[in-house]
Amino acid sequence: MARSSNGESVFSRVVRILEAFGPERPVLGVAELSRRTGLSLATTSRLVSELVEHGWLERGPDRRLTVGMRLWEVASRASPALGLREAAMPVLEDVHAVVGHHTQLSVLEGREVLFVERLSAPGAVINVTRVAGRLPVNASSSGLVLLAHAPAAVQEEVLAGPLESYTPHTPTGPGKLRALLAEVRRTGVAVCPGFIDERATGVAVPIRLDGRVVAAVSVIVPNDGGAHAQIPLLQAAARGIARAMRPGQE
Amino acid sequence: MARSSNGESVFSRVVRILEAFGPERPVLGVAELSRRTGLSLATTSRLVSELVEHGWLERGPDRRLTVGMRLWEVASRASPALGLREAAMPVLEDVHAVVGHHTQLSVLEGREVLFVERLSAPGAVINVTRVAGRLPVNASSSGLVLLAHAPAAVQEEVLAGPLESYTPHTPTGPGKLRALLAEVRRTGVAVCPGFIDERATGVAVPIRLDGRVVAAVSVIVPNDGGAHAQIPLLQAAARGIARAMRPGQE
Structure with missing residues (x-):
């Protein structure tokens, strides 16, 4: 060139x-x-x-x-982001309507979370993400879900690098983070009370396609101890999105 | 270079x-x-x-x-498409939930309609648009709304060019199209029964920002004569979207 x-x-x-x-x-x-x-x-x-x-x-x-x-x-027109979003949109709308708070779809891009979609509501709890915006993987529920299923090399790179802190609850130590990632893999969900803002809790689950985690779906709800109630809904949503992503199998 | x-x-x-x-x-x-x-x-x-x-x-x-x-x-991250979409999304979701059919947001790009957003539903009537996809202005309700308020030079260019036909109802003659554009300006709405597919009717209204038409919001409903019932909802939606686009005035 x-x-x-x-x-x-x-x-x-x-x-x-x-x-x-x-x-x-x-x-x-x-x-x-x-x-x-x-x-x-x-x-x-x-x-x-x-x-x-x-x-x-x-x-x-x-x-x-x-x-x-x-x-x-x-x-956009040939982007995998749009294909993912198109498949996920009806399910995201349902989750958003039921939960009434921010509902998000994200992928791992480099060592960060890239948000492909975000549905919000006036009066919903604070949320720092935006569509086509990024967050560090250690601070967000989506990030922990995506990192937990990322190649070992990516995990090691993140654990070795400087980890950004938003609140005293943001996990930044490699030991703490390793334990969290293991827990995410075991439970299939990341629940992050106050990791980015004291008032909010992120809850994220992986979207699996042919056994591989390709994206995460998450909600940001008030940090009032009620976040776990959203897990079954999110897990069903992740399955619905994966199904919609498989061509000809809807 | x-x-x-x-x-x-x-x-x-x-x-x-x-x-x-x-x-x-x-x-x-x-x-x-x-x-x-x-x-x-x-x-x-x-x-x-x-x-x-x-x-x-x-x-x-x-x-x-x-x-x-x-x-x-x-x-995406600095795109006017995304700003428009972000402002419109809550309103589009409401319209989509009430109408239960395809709900779309579009802009004029060159001499065609570019769809910035589309919310769909399983079982909704047929719709040929997709996000980041285009349609000819003469065939779609969004296109007629946007063309009706486009600069005279753009209108003349479209009227002079070849006009694509999808069904016997697609307006392709310059005379017919001129009359339609005048009607859209007079009534503030475009209703297009069977212009693209015999089974569907497009209904679109302009989104006006500071007196200028910047986008169109539309629904695609069955071609059963009931499309006019969607007009008041769409007109209110267009006002809501314009309000959300004005920073600090929500």
Whole structure:
């Protein structure tokens, strides 16, 4: 691939530009993009023009930039995220209607949890996740479920790395975390009271496809000791989602 | 931007590779990608390696490729599609629960309707849309609503172009379409019995933000003459979604 004088490929620079946008920075000017990516203003400007031409970025009336609908479309229409979400959606809606709190669908992406879907309700307990957002695996119920069934190499990498703490209840010691993961594998569920916020408890179960854990379904409920009541519902939901994911077997 | 001997930029070739994937072709091998994009096997192979390196494509155990979670994440987390969807979701769920049929959220993208969200139900009437899928504006209720409020240039372009027909009821003549668009502007709703499938009627209303139509909300119900009963619900839903899109005014 064509490379600049410092050896970086054109594509890597495109990735840097797109990754500069985020939920907190959905609109950026070219100068700010240049600053954030470390690319020269000329390079940024040239790449931005081409991204705009393909609809991957969109220029507003004030000439500032947002991620384009076209990029979302290209990324979504053939994405495994969307297939998973499509299969899960009717079940997630049922869980959401019954529980009345945040209901989430997530996958392991690198060493973090990536949330593919989140259904919320006004007045529901606090929840820091968002769709296409991430959380550390050690802090969230979904993360513990996914990590518990991840390849040993991924588990060791997480256990060796620095582990983020949100509250005094967030498990950050490798010994504590190892015990938790073993418990998740034994019980088939992760219950995390106050791990991210004192007011909330996450409850997550694995979604298994052909014996492999491919995703997690979870609810975030008030931290009032009642979280365990959600486990049977979630376990049935996980089975329903897995069934919907098997083509031709619904 | 760096260009190949035929003047095509590296980025354009990356776009061609990613656009080769679709709902009907979610998994492709390098040879097939090369054939579909018209790029040489060497170029395809080199670009694919870089895309895999960044997680934009993923290689399965059989070495075949799918669109990566990372691309979906980058495209989604700062996307206006997701902001719109997030604001609309609670209302869409309510509409879906009450109507019991497909409920959709869409925007105008180029000269077509792009579906940002679709909630379905088992046993609901037939529906050809999917999330991140498109439909021609002339054939769908959402399309007519969005086109009716699009810039004059876009309307003229659509009216001048070839118009796809699905059933004998699909409006394809420019005169007929002009009359329909005027009616949509006058009544604030598009009702499309059998335009795409004889068994289904689409009903769509515009979502207005600061006087501008930014999206459409629609339901697909059986073509049994009862579709008009959904209009008040949809109109209230469109207002609710617009309110949720205005930051700090909920």
